[in-house]
Amino acid sequence: MKSGRWDRLVMAWAWISGLVLTVSVATLLGFLLIKGAGTLSPALFFGDTAPLDALLLKRQVFDGIFPATVGTLLLVGLAVGMAVPVGIASGIYMAEFAAPRTKAVFGLFFDILAGIPSILVGLFGFSAAIFLHHHFSGQIAPCLLISALSLAFLVLPYLIRTTLTTLENLPRHVRMTAPALGASKLQTIFYVLLPQSLSGIVSGIILSIGRCAEDTAVIMLTGVVATAGIPASLLSGYEALPFYIYTVSAQYADQAELMRGYGAAIVLLAVCALLFALTAFIRHRLADHLLYGVR
Amino acid sequence: MRSQSLIQGLLAVAAAGSVAVTVLIFGFMIVLGLPLVTSGAFFNLFTSSWLPNEGLYGIVPMMAGSLFIAGLAMIFSFPLSLGCAALVAVLAKGRVPALLHRLVRFMTGIPTVVYGFAGIFLLVPVVREWTGSGSGMCILSASLLLAILIAPTMILFFTDSFAGVPGSYLAAADALGATPVQKLVHVVIPCSWRGLTTGVLLALGRAVGDTLIALMIAGNATAFPGSPLDSARTLPAHIALVVAADFDSLEFRTLFGCGILLYAFTTLTVILARRIVADKGGAP
Amino acid sequence: MTRIGRSLYSMIAIFISTLLLTGVSPAVADDFSPFNDQAGIIKISGGTAHIPVMKAAAKQIMQRFSDVRITIAGGGSGVGIKQVGEGLVDIGNSGRKPTDDEIAKYNLKMFKWAIDGVGLVVNPKNSVASLTTAQAKAIFAGGIDNWKALGGADKAINLYTRDTASGTRAVFWKKALGKGEISAKANVVVSNGAMKAAVANDPYAIGYVSVGHMDESVQPVALDGVTPTLETVKSGQYKVARGLFSNTQGEPTGLTKTFVDFLFSETGQGLAAAKGFIPVK
Numbered sequence: 001m002k003s004g005r006w007d008r009l010v011m012a013w014a015w016i017s018g019l020v021l022t023v024s025v026a027t028l029l030g031f032l033l034i035k036g037a038g039t040l041s042p043a044l045f046f047g048d049t050a051p052l053d054a055l056l057l058k059r060q061v062f063d064g065i066f067p068a069t070v071g072t073l074l075l076v077g078l079a080v081g082m083a084v085p086v087g088i089a090s091g092i093y094m095a096e097f098a099a100p101r102t103k104a105v106f107g108l109f110f111d112i113l114a115g116i117p118s119i120l121v122g123l124f125g126f127s128a129a130i131f132l133h134h135h136f137s138g139q140i141a142p143c144l145l146i147s148a149l150s151l152a153f154l155v156l157p158y159l160i161r162t163t164l165t166t167l168e169n170l171p172r173h174v175r176m177t178a179p180a181l182g183a184s185k186l187q188t189i190f191y192v193l194l195p196q197s198l199s200g201i202v203s204g205i206i207l208s209i210g211r212c213a214e215d216t217a218v219i220m221l222t223g224v225v226a227t228a229g230i231p232a233s234l235l236s237g238y239e240a241l242p243f244y245i246y247t248v249s250a251q252y253a254d255q256a257e258l259m260r261g262y263g264a265a266i267v268l269l270a271v272c273a274l275l276f277a278l279t280a281f282i283r284h285r286l287a288d289h290l291l292y293g294v295r
Numbered sequence: 296m297r298s299q300s301l302i303q304g305l306l307a308v309a310a311a312g313s314v315a316v317t318v319l320i321f322g323f324m325i326v327l328g329l330p331l332v333t334s335g336a337f338f339n340l341f342t343s344s345w346l347p348n349e350g351l352y353g354i355v356p357m358m359a360g361s362l363f364i365a366g367l368a369m370i371f372s373f374p375l376s377l378g379c380a381a382l383v384a385v386l387a388k389g390r391v392p393a394l395l396h397r398l399v400r401f402m403t404g405i406p407t408v409v410y411g412f413a414g415i416f417l418l419v420p421v422v423r424e425w426t427g428s429g430s431g432m433c434i435l436s437a438s439l440l441l442a443i444l445i446a447p448t449m450i451l452f453f454t455d456s457f458a459g460v461p462g463s464y465l466a467a468a469d470a471l472g473a474t475p476v477q478k479l480v481h482v483v484i485p486c487s488w489r490g491l492t493t494g495v496l497l498a499l500g501r502a503v504g505d506t507l508i509a510l511m512i513a514g515n516a517t518a519f520p521g522s523p524l525d526s527a528r529t530l531p532a533h534i535a536l537v538v539a540a541d542f543d544s545l546e547f548r549t550l551f552g553c554g555i556l557l558y559a560f561t562t563l564t565v566i567l568a569r570r571i572v573a574d575k576g577g578a579p
Numbered sequence: 580m581t582r583i584g585r586s587l588y589s590m591i592a593i594f595i596s597t598l599l600l601t602g603v604s605p606a607v608a609d610d611f612s613p614f615n616d617q618a619g620i621i622k623i624s625g626g627t628a629h630i631p632v633m634k635a636a637a638k639q640i641m642q643r644f645s646d647v648r649i650t651i652a653g654g655g656s657g658v659g660i661k662q663v664g665e666g667l668v669d670i671g672n673s674g675r676k677p678t679d680d681e682i683a684k685y686n687l688k689m690f691k692w693a694i695d696g697v698g699l700v701v702n703p704k705n706s707v708a709s710l711t712t713a714q715a716k717a718i719f720a721g722g723i724d725n726w727k728a729l730g731g732a733d734k735a736i737n738l739y740t741r742d743t744a745s746g747t748r749a750v751f752w753k754k755a756l757g758k759g760e761i762s763a764k765a766n767v768v769v770s771n772g773a774m775k776a777a778v779a780n781d782p783y784a785i786g787y788v789s790v791g792h793m794d795e796s797v798q799p800v801a802l803d804g805v806t807p808t809l810e811t812v813k814s815g816q817y818k819v820a821r822g823l824f825s826n827t828q829g830e831p832t833g834l835t836k837t838f839v840d841f842l843f844s845e846t847g848q849g850l851a852a853a854k855g856f857i858p859v860k
Binding site: 006007010011013014015016017018020021022024025027028029031032035085086087089090092093094097098106108109110111112113114115116117118119120121123124126127128153156157160184185186210213214216217220221242245246248249250261262265268269272273275276280 | 298299302303305306307309310312313314316317318319320323324327374375376377378379381382383386387391395397398399400401402404405406407408409410411412413414415416417443446474476477479480497500503504505506507511531534535538550551554557558561562564565566568569
């Protein structure tokens with residue numbers, strides 16, 4: 001029967017798609033893991049500096065990815081630290097206080113912000129840095145602070161969106177109980193709604209952390225450099241893992257450096273896998289929470 | 296209560312500030328790109344080729360590069376994503392859907408630079424040997440990798456919209472004796488066309504806006520690409536490469552022309568996507 | 580010997596052997612001593628050919644003096660000149676002499692601490708190892724597009740060139756190609772290291788790179804019979820040469836001056852030589 005053959009074709013197409021996707025990803029990642037597995041050791045991070053000296057910042061590390069790792073950690077910490085208060089506050093405002101018109105307009109802007117290519121955020125950060133350099137203080141240049149600010153702009157929409165969605169999806173009875181007991185709007189938000197939405201908000205934060213850790217386009221334009229050691233101040237250049245990987249892939253000087261690139265790629269992958277597992281854990285842990293109901 | 300309106304005010308300021316950022320980014324680009332218009336080079340931007348030595352700063356080859364790479368990536372990725380989504384949501388039973396879904400969610404977290412790194416050392420030599428010509432750094436390689444990059448976005452969107460099909464429709468189809476494929480093709484896909492279109496639009500926006508894949512893999516030549524095996528440069532890669540130039544010069548200011556173009560394109564996809572969702576009465 | 584004498588003797592012995600083991604000889608110690616009471620950050624950017632020397636110098640200085648920090652970025656000669664002129668960095672490296680316009684506009688002070696050449700390179704597996712200037716011009720303009728026209732395999736020639744901010748490119752274009760055209764279809768790479776990696780990985784590639792960067796992963800191509808090597812650049816036989824400059828805005832002061840002086844010291848010049856360049860002293 002014709003529909004039988006058609007059925008089989010479609011089935012085949014679906015299974016082949018699944019197979020192609022799985023095999024592609026497995027090949028790409030497997031290639032990296034196989035090539036780079038041998039490099040995973042303290043030497044990858046610390047080069048020929050003693051690990052303890054490096055960790056206590058007594059000596060600089062050369063030929064190791066420790067400075068890049070520290071740079072990424074600082075960057076993520078600063079960016080997320082700046083974005084989280086503003087993002088969550090905006091999300092709360094959108095969910096609880098905004099008039100429908102305002103909500104629609106603001107929502108449009110946040111969606112646009114989410115869609116802006118990261119290179120444009122980087123270009124903006126770079127131009128702003130130069131502008132400030134000329135008009136405010138000669139000290140300001142593309143640096144850790146500018147990069148962190150730009151990254152904060154990049155992840156702001158994620159935080160707003162997850163806070164908003166989580167708050168909106170709270171069951172109605174949760175919203176109605178506290179006011180019924182005499183709580184004010186603010187009290188309801190901070191004592192009832194936010195704690196209930198914690199898992200969603202934390203997922204958003206983890207998503208932002210991942211985004212900041214892996215982004216390359218923004219930091220390329222706003223202050224990351226090839227060699228900087230541990231950044232001495234917020235206004236100095238710094239290294240970062242994604243940029244290290246990019247630089248090595250384009251211009252490795254010798255096999256040893258190429259191998260470090262593979263190692264760095266594995267480290268970055270491991271960080272992302274960790275964040276993924278964390279998100280899954282949070283979601284799983286609260287899967288039977290009243291909040292999510294039956295999915 | 297004083298504190299209530301104070302806190303409410305603070306929250307409003309936060310939200311307004313976030314909106315201001317969006318506007319600020321656009322504003323900066325317009326203001327800094329203004330000399331392009333005043334010096335008359337604006338028209339050249341969209342009509343000529345990139346020949347800085349002759350004072351021609353046309354970004355036509357980069358627009359073509361972006362179009363071809365993103366377009367080819369969508370051509371590869373759409374059937375792939377649709378098939379995977381079909382597999383996860385409708386067609387497969389048992390452990391496969393859950394595992395594939397988990398893999399796709401994991402893929403959204405893989406850094407682009409890691410894809411690029413693997414691409415340079417694995418994909419580029421393979422493409423070079425297979426096609427027999429060119430350096431392997433070309434539109435084809437970039438599109439293949441980009442297709443894998445944007446597939447998870449589309450797959451997740453598609454599976455979510457498949458899941459939104461009313462259960463009664465599926466039950467009705469089952470009652471009529473439809474096979475899973477017939478259910479997919481005649482009920483699920485037509486019902487979720489809004490989600491499908493939104494997913495495609497957003498993935499397209501992502502594909503056009505991506506910097507690293509094209510920067511690392513597509514070769515970055517400044518000529519108008521003639522074939523998928525030609526080296527090409529996309530608008531974001533162009534920005535990344537030229538930003539090193541003199542920032543008072545006309546050359547640098549053309550980057551803001553690129554920026555406005557990219558901003559306009561992604562804003563358009565966002566507005567279209569919202570339109571589609573809103574028509575259905577969906578969330579803002 | 581008395582007990583005290585013995586322990587004194589062993590202390591001195593240990594002290595001297597420690598000095599020797601850590602490679603600190605009296606002459607070398609002098610080159611680093613100006614850094615002794617200095618602290619601060621030196622920001623360097625610009626020419627990519629300079630980077631190996633900058634990195635080596637930074638490593639040696641930072642290992643000895645923990646109060647001194649040096650950040651190094653690339654970007655090409657154009658970037659270096661522009662950034663030092665704008666005050667974004669302390670030292671801007673360039674692989675070409677800054678133009679008179681640039682010197683006047685930014686009040687640049689130039690310091691040439693090494694000489695380098697720019698040579699054509701192909702993949703080690705390529706049988707073509709010698710070209711005339713006319714052939715090179717035709718290849719880069721796109722006129723000759725297959726290796727078999729040059730006696731090699733029947734494969735298309737993959738061109739690699741540098742971005743427009745590159746001093747290496749400027750020197751190559753002017754001196755080797757005689758300001759001839761470089762095809763817009765060429766792959767663009769952003770640094771000497773990137774050029775080297777690209778040509779090393781592509782069997783049918785041709786590009787140009789700093790002589791100091793050449794190693795076994797790429798094969799230098801003789802131009803009009805002269806192979807670009809350290810010796811031929813030094814003797815003047817290979818004509819496509821350029822100086823490696825470190826530029827500052829106005830006269831350098833403080834830590835920046837100490838670093839620039841270091842580049843001209845025995846250790847600094849030794850580093851330049853070790854990385855494949857020709858020291859000026």
